[in-house]
Amino acid sequence: MQRKEAAWGYLFISPWLTGFVFLMGGPIIVSLALSLFNWDLLSPARFVGFANFSRLLHDRLFWQSLKVTGLYTASSVPLSLVLGLSIAVLMNQKIPLLSFFRTLFYLPSVVSGVAVSLLWVWIYHPEFGLLNTFLKTLGISGPAWLQDPLWALPSLVVMGLWQVGGTMIIYLAGLQGIPTQLYEAAWMDGANRPQTFFRITIPMITPVLLYNVIVGIINSLQLFTQPYIMTAGGPNYATLAYVMYLYRNAFQWFKMGYASALAWVLFLLLLICTVLLLRSATSWVYYESETPSRKKDATKHALRK
Secondary structure: HHHHHHHHHHHHHHHHHHHHHHHHHHHHHHHHHHEEEEEOOOOOOOOOHHHHHHOOOOOHHHHHHHHHHHHHHHHHHHHHHHHHHHHHHHHOOOOOHHHHHHHHHHHHHOHHHHHHHHHHHOOOOOOOOOOHHHHHHOOOOOHHHHOOOOOHHHHHHHHHHHHOHHHHHHHHHHHHHOHHHHHHHHHHHOOOOOHHHHHHHHHOOHHHHHHHHHHHHHHHHHOOOOOHHOOOOOOOOOOOOOOHHHHHHHHHOOOOOHHHHHHHHHHHHHHHHHHHHHHHHHHOOOOOOOOHHEEEEHHHHHHHH
16 A cells, blocks of 8 residues: 555656756756866866865855855845744734735735846935935935945845745744634633743744745845846945856856856755754754654753743
């Protein structure tokens, strides 16, 4: 029976496996091989071993792009998690026009990244932009935003929060999966709303929180469209994202071997972050399908706190 179920399972996922092997698996292997060569698409590839990787250590723009992407991730991921959860909690209440407000908050997340970038270029325009025009009505002289090295990256972070609707929807699904009996029992024991939020809501949605953290880090480390459309990596490399630097090496400067090395460094960074998060999940993520012994250990740990 198990072999039959496994056979049917592989049959159903065979279209995806086929696409992965031929459309993704092949390019992944080729990129690993290319990282050991110098190749400009026109002349024959020349084997250089690990020279592309050692060159990264002395590349100023590599470290700058890594710094920009790290700062963006460190600021955007926590803010999107908190804002997404806050909106999801509000959208989980019984209020008039609830479906309308849920759609309103989710809609920006399905708009094309290029269209959103062009919209925010107009919003951030230092002279005619909507934001500085509003600040002028308050008697405040707004900065140059995308043209200022100090404000360019924070501007991208704020723009990213506008599309927090995807995170909100996932949180909302988690909130609606919490049994109402837990809240009723807590209220009967005299618990208030902050206590139920931190003692029931947060622990019960920790799997959703883990998922949003991992996906948020993966997406933020692959930041490309916004700086490419809005700032071209400037001013003064203040918004030179890692993937944008990779793109320039591959398709503008035709350094395919060096770009492949950059891609594998990014892959290793994503792998390390994901593994560390999954390893740490055993100490703070609660799953309803856990074994009774593990639930007992988690309960003891919570009582000690």
